[in-house]
Each structure stands twice: as C-alpha cells, then as structure tokens.
Amino acid sequence: MGIIKRYHYQLDFYSINNQTKNKQMKNLVILGAGTAGTMMANHLHHQLKQPDWQITIIDERVEHHYQPGYLFLPFDIYSPTDIIKTIEEFIPKDVKLLKQQINKILPKDNIIELGSGDALYYDVLIIATGAKIAPEETEGMKGSEWQKSVFDFYTFEGALALRNKLRDWQGGKLVVHITEMPIKCPVAPLEFAFLADSFFKHKHLRDKVEITYVTPLSGAFTKPKATEALEHLLDEKGIMIESDFAIEQVDNENKKIIDYGGREIPFDILVTVPTNKGDALIERSGMGDDLNYVPTHKATLQSKEYANIFVLGDASNIPASKAGSVAHFEAEILTDNILRFVKGEPLKEEFDGHANCFIETGGGKALLIDFNYTHEPVEGSFPFAGIGPLRLLKESRMNHMGKLAFRWIYWNVLLKGTHIPFVSATMSEKGKHYETVQH
Amino acid sequence: MEKTIAGKTITVNEEGYLTDFNQWDEKIGEALATEANITLSPRHWEVVKYLQNEQKNQVALSIRRIGKSGLVDIKEFYQLFPNAPLKTATKIAGIPKPASCI
Structure with missing residues (x-):
C-alpha cells in the first residue's frame, strides 16, 4: 500500500512539475501567500534562481488583505478598497503561484498533498500559513448574537459587520475583550478601545457609551513599562479595565460574558478577539502544538522536528509577537538561513524577537513601541538615537503619521522584501531609556 | 528581595514569586497558600505537584493546557485557586509566574 501510494505521489509530482524534475531542479515551496510568505518569495527569488531552483508558493485565496487595516474599517477611517489587493501582483514572475487548497504536509516524505489530489515534492519548505480566529473554542461566542451584538474585527467580514452596527448605534455598554493569549x-484590542473613545467623542455620543476593556492578563499589556503607560491612557480616556478575566461563555440571551470564577460583565456590544489558532492544515498534518502552532527554534526559525522545514510569521510557536513587523524582521534573517541551509552551512542563531508596533491612541495620535525577547518597550527615540523623529512609548502626532504611512510602506516596500532604511532586523538598544540591565 | 516565611529566608521577586525553586519546600508552599487565603487540600497538592513537574519539563503553562491536562478542568482549577488561579497556584508552587507572552 505504502509503495503504491508513493508511486501515486511520484506520478502526480511528474504531472505538476515534470519540467523541474527533468532538469534536476530543486524545489523550494512556500505555504501561504500572506505577509510572511509573500515577503519570503520576494527575498528568495533573487537568490535561488532557475535552472537550479524552482520556488512555488501555494495559497487558495485570491486577495491579499492589509490586516492592520481591519482596525480602521469599523470606524470608517479606511474603506475596503484601501486594504485589498490581489495576491498575484506581489508574487515575482519567476515564482510559481498555485491557487490551490493544501490538504496535508507529509514532512517525513517531503511532500505536500494538494486539495486536488495532486502532490508536490519539496527540498525546502517554508510554512507561512498564519493564525486565525477560532470563536467556536468559546461556548456561545458564535451563538445567536454573532455579528448582531457580538463581533470580531480580526476578519474582513467581522470588521465590516461591526462598521455597519457602529454607524447607527446610539450608545450603551461597549465591551472590548480578549479571549486568551x-x-x-x-495591541490591536487596546487600539480599538482608544479609537472607539475618539469615534464616539466625535459623534457627540461619548457620554452615552460606557467602554470596558476586558483582558485575561493582569493588566493592559504584557510588559510592565508599556502596561503602565497604556493604563494611564485608558484612565485618561475614561475606559474601565477588567483584568484576569478567563472567559467561560458568552450568554447570548442575557448579553453578558461570564468567566470561570463566575464574574459577569454585561454588554450591549461585545467586540471580542476570539482564541487565535494556527491553520487547520497544521493539525491535519500532525505538526502543531495544542493551538496548531508549529514548534520552531526561536533564533534560527527552523522547525524543531524537521531540518528542511522553516516557519515564519504567525504560524510558529516562538515567543515573539504575532505581527507583520516580526515577520518582516524574521524574513531578513530567514533568507540568510535558508541560503546557508542549502549550502550545508550552520544556521545563524540571530533572531531576537524584534517587534516594532505603532499603537493608535485616538485623536490623531499614536504611540510607538520597539522591543524583543529580552528587552521590554521603554521610552526613547526611534530610529535615530536621541533624534527620533519618532518617540517611543509617548503619544505623538508624528507617530500617528507613521502608522498611516505604514500602509504605503506595507504595499510598496515591506511585501516586496525591500529593506526598510535605518531599521535593522535585530533590535537596537541605542536611544532607549533602560533603567537597569535586563535579562 | 528576601522574605522570611515558615521560619526560613527565601528570595522572591517584586511580585512575591520565588526566584530559586531549590528554596521551596512544602511548609513554604503552605505558608504562601495561607497568604493567598487558601488552605491546601490533597487536591490542591495534586495540582501544585503537577505544575512543578510541568515546569521541570519546561512546558509553557497556560490555563488552556491545564484544562486539557486530564487532572483538573478549568472550573475546578478556579474553585481551588479563586480569581487568578494560574498566578496563585504557581506562586504557591514556588515556580515562576507563567509568561503570558507578548
């Protein structure tokens, strides 16, 4: 049976890629054409060229969404056309784009089984299948009130449904909620709360809206210095915070969320960030942890189990933020490591968890944070030490302009794999106000 | 910082978590539980030992994982260690507060 199956794969492989096989080309396959996968295709096609290498990227979707834009859709700051382009226009011509569903990875055989029944052999595989919301993980979340008074803004459909609701909402209890980390x-749910404050002020409805921020964490954020700054902002904007809330269920009938300790929070609108999980493909392939993230070496980005598999962006289990900026910094280091791997050289253990995020705080201002595995966000200047022009962990208009400019940078620089001037893949400690040496 | 508890001196961080598990013993566990207004029953001890073992094996602790451990469900975990069970239980167990990460 095993042999027959194997033959089947070989035959199908010939049918898909006979040209490559005949020329003894090697195959590098990228799964997922989102932010991370697209960047890798753009980085690598300059380096791994035909006739020695064929790069193939597989994604069943047609559209590429600028996901940070989902935050702005509900408040009518961006419209759908601002955030949607086609996947195709960002994939280099010499990279083969397969618009197909991926059924399974067979990591021991180096084979990708496609939804069509065809199969594809790889020499090197990059997994960039991302993370998705899983509201079905929480009892009652996807119940009768889903997209009526219970919303997410991590999907295009969710953000759009919420926009339509907020357009005519006349006030009440708005609960912004994170299910689990x-x-x-x-930072997106915090930004949502800040932008909601600003939005209702602008509509002269702020006194009719009670905003509560509900989190499973002990405070507004995961790192102490940033938490302090952000809690101050929440307080200043009259947003209440309920921390250490581990949700058990959404009570659709009585419109409240209830945690395992019995704590209840009523809502008129619940804007929740459901549990996030890696793609179901990872589960089908038996390659994930309990949230379908692929166990990955945090400094090299190589899979812990398979030497010829690398994992980039939200799909991995590394303890870095799941964010486009992280995928961008990872991509620069991973490109080096893949080139080293194909030459049989040792990998660089260089990725430091670098993340760089703008946090919209409403009223045309934003904060900027820059941090990594070992250094929490602190105050300072960025990217030029002592000069800026961006200020770290302080609200400013310049930071807000940076956030808005970022959409242009995303489409025109980031996805194309161009290095962003003055911003290095590993974090710089210069210009940052650390009190003590951290570990 | 240093702290005297159950007749012994231990080193804790600013949130009261032991910085060196070798300093932990059951008496200290009991005293830390008393500080959290919890009297440890055999069931509590099963959870505490489980957490210590997971920590030893470098498993990242989360409420979800404990709910799937087969030892306690999340509801019971909350009954045993009310309010913020993972934070309280890890403090009593003498292991670091789980990094809820990023």
Whole structure:
C-alpha cells in the first residue's frame, strides 16, 4: 500500500512539475501567500534562481488583505478598497503561484498533498500559513448574537459587520475583550478601545457609551513599562479595565460574558478577539502544538522536528509577537538561513524577537513601541538615537503619521522584501531609556 | 528581595514569586497558600505537584493546557485557586509566574 501510494505521489509530482524534475531542479515551496510568505518569495527569488531552483508558493485565496487595516474599517477611517489587493501582483514572475487548497504536509516524505489530489515534492519548505480566529473554542461566542451584538474585527467580514452596527448605534455598554493569549497583534484590542473613545467623542455620543476593556492578563499589556503607560491612557480616556478575566461563555440571551470564577460583565456590544489558532492544515498534518502552532527554534526559525522545514510569521510557536513587523524582521534573517541551509552551512542563531508596533491612541495620535525577547518597550527615540523623529512609548502626532504611512510602506516596500532604511532586523538598544540591565 | 516565611529566608521577586525553586519546600508552599487565603487540600497538592513537574519539563503553562491536562478542568482549577488561579497556584508552587507572552 505504502509503495503504491508513493508511486501515486511520484506520478502526480511528474504531472505538476515534470519540467523541474527533468532538469534536476530543486524545489523550494512556500505555504501561504500572506505577509510572511509573500515577503519570503520576494527575498528568495533573487537568490535561488532557475535552472537550479524552482520556488512555488501555494495559497487558495485570491486577495491579499492589509490586516492592520481591519482596525480602521469599523470606524470608517479606511474603506475596503484601501486594504485589498490581489495576491498575484506581489508574487515575482519567476515564482510559481498555485491557487490551490493544501490538504496535508507529509514532512517525513517531503511532500505536500494538494486539495486536488495532486502532490508536490519539496527540498525546502517554508510554512507561512498564519493564525486565525477560532470563536467556536468559546461556548456561545458564535451563538445567536454573532455579528448582531457580538463581533470580531480580526476578519474582513467581522470588521465590516461591526462598521455597519457602529454607524447607527446610539450608545450603551461597549465591551472590548480578549479571549486568551497569544493573539495576533496584541495591541490591536487596546487600539480599538482608544479609537472607539475618539469615534464616539466625535459623534457627540461619548457620554452615552460606557467602554470596558476586558483582558485575561493582569493588566493592559504584557510588559510592565508599556502596561503602565497604556493604563494611564485608558484612565485618561475614561475606559474601565477588567483584568484576569478567563472567559467561560458568552450568554447570548442575557448579553453578558461570564468567566470561570463566575464574574459577569454585561454588554450591549461585545467586540471580542476570539482564541487565535494556527491553520487547520497544521493539525491535519500532525505538526502543531495544542493551538496548531508549529514548534520552531526561536533564533534560527527552523522547525524543531524537521531540518528542511522553516516557519515564519504567525504560524510558529516562538515567543515573539504575532505581527507583520516580526515577520518582516524574521524574513531578513530567514533568507540568510535558508541560503546557508542549502549550502550545508550552520544556521545563524540571530533572531531576537524584534517587534516594532505603532499603537493608535485616538485623536490623531499614536504611540510607538520597539522591543524583543529580552528587552521590554521603554521610552526613547526611534530610529535615530536621541533624534527620533519618532518617540517611543509617548503619544505623538508624528507617530500617528507613521502608522498611516505604514500602509504605503506595507504595499510598496515591506511585501516586496525591500529593506526598510535605518531599521535593522535585530533590535537596537541605542536611544532607549533602560533603567537597569535586563535579562 | 528576601522574605522570611515558615521560619526560613527565601528570595522572591517584586511580585512575591520565588526566584530559586531549590528554596521551596512544602511548609513554604503552605505558608504562601495561607497568604493567598487558601488552605491546601490533597487536591490542591495534586495540582501544585503537577505544575512543578510541568515546569521541570519546561512546558509553557497556560490555563488552556491545564484544562486539557486530564487532572483538573478549568472550573475546578478556579474553585481551588479563586480569581487568578494560574498566578496563585504557581506562586504557591514556588515556580515562576507563567509568561503570558507578548
């Protein structure tokens, strides 16, 4: 049976890629054409060229969404056309784009089984299948009130449904909620609360809206200095915070969320970030942890189990933020490591967990944070020490302009794998106000 | 910083978590539980030992994982260690507060 199956793969492989096989080309396959996968295709096609290498990227979707834009959709700051382009326009011509569903990875055989029944052999595999919301993990979340008074803004559909609701909402209890960590872009729910404050002020409805921020963490954020700054902002904007809340269920009938300790929080609108999980493909392939993230070496980005598999962006289990900036910094280091791997050289253990995030705080201002595995976000200047022009961990208009400019940078620089001037893949400690040496 | 508890001196961080598990013993565990207004029953001890073992094996602790451990469900975990069970239980167990990460 095993042999027959194997033959089947070989035959299908010939049918998909006979040209490559005949020329003894090697195959590098990228799964997922989101932020991370697209960047890798753009980095690597300059380096791994035909006739020695064929790069293939597989994704069943047609559209590439600028995911940070989902935050702005509900408040009518961006419209759908601002955040959607096609996947195709960002994939280099010499990279083969397969618009197909991926059924399974067979890591021991170096084979990708496609939804069509075809199979594809790889020499090197990059997994960039991302993370997705899983509201079904929480009892009642996807119940009768889903997209009526219970919303997410981590999907295009969710953000759009919420926009339509907020357009005519006349006020009440707005609860912004995180189900459990880790989540993509951990600052997004805070930004949502800040932007909601600003939005209702602008509509002269702020006194009719009670905003509560509910989190499973002990405070507003995961790192102490940033938590302090952000809690101050929440307080200043009259946003209440309920911490250490581990949700058990959404009570659709009585419109409240209830935690395992019995604590209840009523809502008129619940904006929740459901549990985030890696792609179901990872589970089908038996390669994930309990949230479908692939165990990955945090400094090299190589899979812990398979030497020829690398994992980039939200799909991995490394303890870095699940954010586009992280994928961008990872991509620069991973490109080096893949080139080393194919030459049989030792990998560089260089990735330091570098993340760089703008945090919209409403009223045309934003904060900027820059941090890594070992250094929490602190105050200072960025990217030029002592000069800026961006200020770290302080609200400013310049930071807000940076956040808005970032959409242009995303489409025109980041996805194309161009290095962003003055911002290095590993974090710089210069210009940052650390009190003590951290570990 | 240093702290005297159950007749012994231990080193704790600013949130009161032991910085060196070797300093931990059951008496200290009991005293830390008393500080959290918890009297440890055999069931509490099963959870504490489980957490210590997971820590030893370098498993990242989370409420989800404990709920799936087969030892306690999340509801019971909350009954045993009310309010913030993972934070309280790890403090009593003498292991670091789980990094809820990023």
